[in-house]
Amino acid sequence: MLTLDKVYHAQYVLKDVIRPTDLIKAPNLKNDCEIYLKTENLQVTGSFKVRGAYYKISQLTAEEKAKGVIACSAGNHAQGVALAAAKNGINSLICIPDGAPISKVEATKSYGAEVQLVEGAYDDAYNKAIEIQKQSGMTFIHPFNDDMVIAGQGTIGLEILDALPKVDAVIVPVGGGGLISGVAFAIKTLNPNIKVYGVQAAGAPSMVKSIHDHEITTLPSVHTIADGIAVKTPGDNTYELCEKYVDEIVTVTDDEVSTAILSLIEQQKLIAEGAGAVSVAAALFDKVDIKGKKVVCLVSGGNIDVTILSRVINRGLQKAGRLAELVIELQDKPGQLESVSRIISKLGANVVSINHDRADVNIDINACYLRISMETRNHEHVAEIKNKLVQNGYKLVE
Numbered sequence: 001m002l003t004l005d006k007v008y009h010a011q012y013v014l015k016d017v018i019r020p021t022d023l024i025k026a027p028n029l030k031n032d033c034e035i036y037l038k039t040e041n042l043q044v045t046g047s048f049k050v051r052g053a054y055y056k057i058s059q060l061t062a063e064e065k066a067k068g069v070i071a072c073s074a075g076n077h078a079q080g081v082a083l084a085a086a087k088n089g090i091n092s093l094i095c096i097p098d099g100a101p102i103s104k105v106e107a108t109k110s111y112g113a114e115v116q117l118v119e120g121a122y123d124d125a126y127n128k129a130i131e132i133q134k135q136s137g138m139t140f141i142h143p144f145n146d147d148m149v150i151a152g153q154g155t156i157g158l159e160i161l162d163a164l165p166k167v168d169a170v171i172v173p174v175g176g177g178g179l180i181s182g183v184a185f186a187i188k189t190l191n192p193n194i195k196v197y198g199v200q201a202a203g204a205p206s207m208v209k210s211i212h213d214h215e216i217t218t219l220p221s222v223h224t225i226a227d228g229i230a231v232k233t234p235g236d237n238t239y240e241l242c243e244k245y246v247d248e249i250v251t252v253t254d255d256e257v258s259t260a261i262l263s264l265i266e267q268q269k270l271i272a273e274g275a276g277a278v279s280v281a282a283a284l285f286d287k288v289d290i291k292g293k294k295v296v297c298l299v300s301g302g303n304i305d306v307t308i309l310s311r312v313i314n315r316g317l318q319k320a321g322r323l324a325e326l327v328i329e330l331q332d333k334p335g336q337l338e339s340v341s342r343i344i345s346k347l348g349a350n351v352v353s354i355n356h357d358r359a360d361v362n363i364d365i366n367a368c369y370l371r372i373s374m375e376t377r378n379h380e381h382v383a384e385i386k387n388k389l390v391q392n393g394y395k396l397v398e
Contacts (some may be wrong), residue, residue, distance in 0.1 A: 002147045002241070006015050007154040007186050010055040014155060017054050017087065019046050023163040023296065026269040034294045035283055036167075037264075038160055041272050041302030045079040045107070047228075048179060048300050049143070052079035052152030056141055057088055059148055065090045070138040072096070072122065075104025076228055076275075077143035080365050082113035093138065095129040097121050100227060101305030121222055123232045128131065133309025144178025149371065154182030160296050161187060167194055168293035170278040174207050174249055175229030175302045176200040183298065184245035189317025197288045198249035199278040201226040207234045207242060225254045225312065228275030228301055250279040251287060255319045260284055261309075262316030264299070273304035274312070321379030324349075325371065328389065328395040332368045335365035340370065343392060345386050350375040369397065 013270055019090045026035045049254075057069060068091035071081040078094040092113040096105055097120060111114055116132075118125040129251040142149060156179070160170060170187060172180040177198075184196040200208050201224035211352035218233040242249065244304055252260075257274050260281035264270045265290045272280070279297040304312070317323035330336045335354070344351060355371040376382050386396055 002154075002181075002185060002237075004186065004189050006147070006151040007158060007182070010051070010148075010151045011155045011158055013049055013055055013058050014152065018051055019158040020159050023160065026268055026297075029280065030283055031262055031290060033091035033283075033290045036164060036294070036296045037268065037270070037280070038156065038296050038298045039270065040156065041270060041276050041299045043074070043301075044164060045083055045111075046301055046303040047076035047080065047276075048153060048156060048298075049073075049076040050083055050100060050184070051080075051140055051155055052143075052146075052149035053077060054084035054087070055092070056146060056148040056151035057081070060139055061179055064139045067136070068092060068138045069141050070095070070129050070133050070136070071141040071143065072118075072125040073098045073108075073143055075108070076303060077141075078104065078108040078113065078115070079111060079303075081141050082108050082111035093132065095125040095132070099126045101268055101303070101308065103305045104303050105305065117325055121230060121232060124286040133381070142235070144176035144181070145177075145237050147237065149179050150182040150185070150241070152182065152235065153179045156298065157183040157186030157190075160338040161190060164294065164296060166294060167296055168251065169195040169198060169288070169290055170298065171197045171282050171290075172241075172287065172295045172298045173226075173229055173278045174200045174274050175204070175231040175275065177207050177234045179298070179300060180246060181238045181241035185241055188245045195247045195288075196245065197282065198246050199282040199287070200249060200251050201229055201274070201278060202251040202253045204230045204232075205251050206231055208251055210234050210239055211243060219250050224257075224274065225308065226257055226274030226278055228273060228303075229278065242281065248288060250282055252278050252285065252287060253317060256285050258312045258315035259319045260316075261304075261312050262320065265313070269310075271302045271304060272299050273301045273346045276301040321382050322376055323373070324375050324376050324382045326386070326389070327398050328370045328372070329395045330370050337370065339392070340372070340389065340394065343388050344372070344374060344385060347381070347388060348377070349381065349385055
């Protein structure tokens, strides 16, 4: 059973293993509230997961340790278990979905774990791990539905209260629910007046649907750039704790997550993975009521694949109106490109690419399509450019 004593004991056990991550004020992210970032993306292994994994493994018996441990994970729990097992001198086997970022897989191996890739999502890896566990007698380290793991994650709640006793609200990413269960339990037990909000990806709203339906719900599929919280089924323990201690759980789109990642890079010089940035996305896009309040956004992890990062940045720029594309239907005659370029230049945009297409079968035989990608300031700037082009007689293709 989860108790506050367990959370405090976990804090004691973890004191020489993890780093108490900084709580950074982020005034540039949003101007109608005070946002602070709990930077678990700078944690050992790049994620909060090491807290719960280490505490669970540290409490195993000598006999259990001798048989080793097994886990399943989209990546971050895998690294936490691998590091915790190595520090305790025991063997570990991790089942990971085959779609997990390569960087997370390689990092897990680097901590000394054996990795088995499983076709499908997290839940498929979970089923494979359970199958192996029954055959081998290894101890299964659940990524979220375990009281010891939840107690380890709850130490983040204690650190937030120590650093910012007058916090009004805490926004926490939610996948299977282990992180928010521990944080909400610790915070609400010590101060019931503090609001705790959860955030899921719109493409993986398993806990949102479960809370709404008042029963644990399994999604047929999940699809989101926030792979660390792409969970089809929440745990029974975490479901009960969320229903009791969490004030509200909301969702954010992948575009909103991309914008949050970009904002953290530009404004705070922090790298967050999709799952880690959903809390910031919820604040930026007013998913919860935080106006005029002191708010902590828990940035749960920073293990984003660099190949995905470039795409996320582009999506974030598009969402913010800072990267725009225009398609203009022109008469194919000299001087047209020069005239269009002059209008865009005078309005302060920067053209980054141009494509001139005469071959499209849907246009007049004497016309062409001009596709222009440009760097802009915001959506208002894009609208200004479009209006100016239309005023000068150009036809924009939507």
